[in-house]
Amino acid sequence: MIPRIDEEVCTACGECADACPGQVFAKEAEKVLVACPEECIECGACEDACPTGAVRLVDAG
Template structure:
């Protein structure tokens, strides 16, 4: 199934993965980047260029926390948003998302 981005990406502003993604499925949010699991084609281009080694492949059937959170990020209404992001088929047309997963927002705001 898809690649996911994990916590080492939080507050990292490097976007080498965005530049190499051939399907534009890596979205920028307030505190980190997210791969849209339904749009990822599993090419792996992003994994090799991540300077903080935050990207890895996960099985779609696993109970991986990063995959669960990615699905929540795209499928639920984020704080301050009117509706879920869903699968817009292109991060460039969406632009920077001015919210994030609630757990990530707590981390970047220093709230436990």
């Protein structure tokens, strides 16, 4: 599983990146990217932290 961000819903608040124990996300000026999905340990913290439900774990394939 890897995280996927729905950019239609994401507010670029950065909560997912702050909650992630790894370096999966990259915070940019106006959006947050899934920069290193291979580092995801599937802990679910990003989903729990996201205030808008924009980030979800999905099958990597």
